[in-house]
Amino acid sequence: MHKNLFPLSNVITKGMTVMVFFLLITSFQLDDKTKKTFKNAESNEFCFKCHGQSKYSYNNTESGHHVFKKMYSEAIVDRDLFYESNHRQFKCTDCHPEDYDTFPHPGRLRMETKYLCIDCHGGDPKYAKFNFEKIESEFQESVHSTKHSQDFTCWMCHNPHTYKISTRSQEKIKDIVAYDNAICLNCHADITKYQLLTDKVIPNIVRKHEWLPNQALHFKNVRCIECHAMVNDSILVGHNIKPKSKAVKRCVECHSTNSLLMASLYKFKVQEGRSKAGFYNGVIMNESYVIGANRNYYLGILSLLMFGFVFAGIAIHATMRIIKRKNNG
Amino acid sequence: MAEKLYLYPKWVRLWHALNAIFILLLIITGISMQFSKPEFGFIRFDIAVSIHNIAGMLLTANYLLFLTGNFFTSNGKYYKLTLKGLFQRLTKQFIYYTIGIFRHEKPPFPVTKERKFNPLQQFTYVAAMYVLVPIVFITGWALLYPEVLFTKVLGASGLKVNDFIHVIVGFFLSFFLFVHVYFCTIGATFVSNFKSMITGYHESH
Ligand code: HEM
Numbered sequence: 099m100h101k102n103l104f105p106l107s108n109v110i111t112k113g114m115t116v117m118v119f120f121l122l123i124t125s126f127q128l129d130d131k132t133k134k135t136f137k138n139a140e141s142n143e144f145c146f147k148c149h150g151q152s153k154y155s156y157n158n159t160e161s162g163h164h165v166f167k168k169m170y171s172e173a174i175v176d177r178d179l180f181y182e183s184n185h186r187q188f189k190c191t192d193c194h195p196e197d198y199d200t201f202p203h204p205g206r207l208r209m210e211t212k213y214l215c216i217d218c219h220g221g222d223p224k225y226a227k228f229n230f231e232k233i234e235s236e237f238q239e240s241v242h243s244t245k246h247s248q249d250f251t252c253w254m255c256h257n258p259h260t261y262k263i264s265t266r267s268q269e270k271i272k273d274i275v276a277y278d279n280a281i282c283l284n285c286h287a288d289i290t291k292y293q294l295l296t297d298k299v300i301p302n303i304v305r306k307h308e309w310l311p312n313q314a315l316h317f318k319n320v321r322c323i324e325c326h327a328m329v330n331d332s333i334l335v336g337h338n339i340k341p342k343s344k345a346v347k348r349c350v351e352c353h354s355t356n357s358l359l360m361a362s363l364y365k366f367k368v369q370e371g372r373s374k375a376g377f378y379n380g381v382i383m384n385e386s387y388v389i390g391a392n393r394n395y396y397l398g399i400l401s402l403l404m405f406g407f408v409f410a411g412i413a414i415h416a417t418m419r420i421i422k423r424k425n426n427g
Numbered sequence: 428m429a430e431k432l433y434l435y436p437k438w439v440r441l442w443h444a445l446n447a448i449f450i451l452l453l454i455i456t457g458i459s460m461q462f463s464k465p466e467f468g469f470i471r472f473d474i475a476v477s478i479h480n481i482a483g484m485l486l487t488a489n490y491l492l493f494l495t496g497n498f499f500t501s502n503g504k505y506y507k508l509t510l511k512g513l514f515q516r517l518t519k520q521f522i523y524y525t526i527g528i529f530r531h532e533k534p535p536f537p538v539t540k541e542r543k544f545n546p547l548q549q550f551t552y553v554a555a556m557y558v559l560v561p562i563v564f565i566t567g568w569a570l571l572y573p574e575v576l577f578t579k580v581l582g583a584s585g586l587k588v589n590d591f592i593h594v595i596v597g598f599f600l601s602f603f604l605f606v607h608v609y610f611c612t613i614g615a616t617f618v619s620n621f622k623s624m625i626t627g628y629h630e631s632h
Contacts, residue, residue, distance in 0.1 A: 311477070348472070349476075350463045353463050405602075408602055415609075419529070419613075
């Protein structure tokens with residue numbers, strides 16, 4: 099009896115020790131991540147103290163009470179998302195005026211003009227590969243810009259506090275699709291956000307796309323912009339969103355060996371040369387399946403050869419039959 | 428002079444006619460999708476997809492007719508492969524088709540009430556009906572509902588393998604169809620086997 103129990107308790111103790119160590123290490127790393135890796139984390143904490151979650155508190159100097167208030171959602175910046183975003187190394191006051199350091203914030207700050215992508219990224223050789231100038235001019239031509247007022251800025255889609263580049267990273271294509279489509283749905287599936295820009299009623303996306311076979315599958319595997327944005331060779335992600343009459347509607351634009359997707363969704367991976375020899379479209383083969391676009395070159399040849407043999411066999415046999423019949427006839 | 432045997436009961440003829448129509452539709456639309464091109468639309472892609480899906484579903488239903496028929500009627504016995512000596516019988520029939528037939532020899536396995544199919548026929552029919560057709564419709568249904576099978580059961584990567592199988596087996600079935608139709612021209616006359624499939628009666632030499 100004892101002999102049996104002893105090793106069990108031993109295992110439990112060992113397990114507990116490992117677990118405690120694990121928790122210690124991971125909690126240490128979390129701390130490390132926010133405090134040490136990001137040089138501005140400490141000064142940012144001054145802002146995050148109130149803006150980092152859904153409530154904040156302050157001392158009401160008039161009444162002398164310590165009051166709790168709800169932070170309205172647009173003003174909340176999630177720490178975790180921020181420290182994973184592309185702008186994670188910034189100090190809040192790199193982009194916002196220093197005057198925010200007083201509370202209550204001065205009223206005139208409501209009128210603060212916000213930077214746009216091009217203000218920092220334009221003309222910078224470091225960002226030349228992203229071609230922000232082209233992105234800007236494409237955006238200017240898009241329905242988002244031509245149909246809406248100046249209020250439609252880059253921030254409508256790219257939240258500067260959370261935006262994380264996804265297409266160029268090594269993420270799975272499915273994740274890129276989900277991330278990018280969420281950007282569109284943020285307004286196109288949310289009536290209150292949509293109506294900030296227009297008085298129109300939001301079109302029902304599912305119903306509008308009813309003509310598309312396997313709708314759910316398409317939505318999970320391709321981005322909205324595949325059909326709704328113009329492909330541009332000099333930028334990775336097209337920003338010229340076209341009017342709906344110009345959206346791609348012919349299946350074969352994607353479902354063919356010369357698939358449109360190779361110039362859009364799969365472009366980066368194709369450029370990286372991850373395609374496997376023998377397949378027209380290696381990326382599609384590796385990560386997704388597109389009828390008509392996944393063709394194995396050798397398999398194609400092999401099947402043609404086999405068809406050739408079958409036909410030749412039949413033809414020879416048939417000719418022989420005819421000849422032999424005549425000879426006997 | 429030709430003696431007549433009733434070999435193809437009504438249900439076999441009905442099943443077979445439907446089966447041939449569905450398979451032909453599937454092959455044509457399947458090839459159209461596989462080789463789709465923007466500049467050359469054989470069958471418009473979305474139409475091809477719809478026809479292919481519907482024909483596939485009907486083929487499955489029709490297959491159940493075949494299975495039930497072969498299970499409950501004596502037609503099933505023609506599909507029982509005897510493994511012993513199979514290879515020799517296949518070779519014998521093969522040699523007949525490649526040599527003997529041109530010398531006007533008698534067929535080594537004449538059609539009787541007990542033996543509707545010669546060994547090669549039997550083998551290819553069993554392969555087509557009990558192996559290839561089920562594989563093709565099972566993988567086809569899996570492509571229709573990938574979220575059920577692949578994300579829940581096998582993990583998403585199974586989709587490609589599944590499709591590969593679907594396309595390759597589809598190809599083999601097209602080969603089968605060509606060879607099958609050609610060999611059906613070898614009968615008492617060029618068309619007598621086709622007539623049999625309409626009337627139900629086999630004409631022997
Ligand atoms: C245009 C298409 C087709 C034509 C003209 C055709 C013609 C024929 C003919 C004349 C026969 C009777 C001779 C015999 O028993 O060997 C037959 C039987 C048969 N065919 Fe076809 N066929 C076609 C398509 C198919 C397809 C697509 C399949 C299967 C995938 C198939 C499977 C069979 C089977 C299993 C039999 C034997 C049926 C039985 O008696 O139990 N055929 N076919």
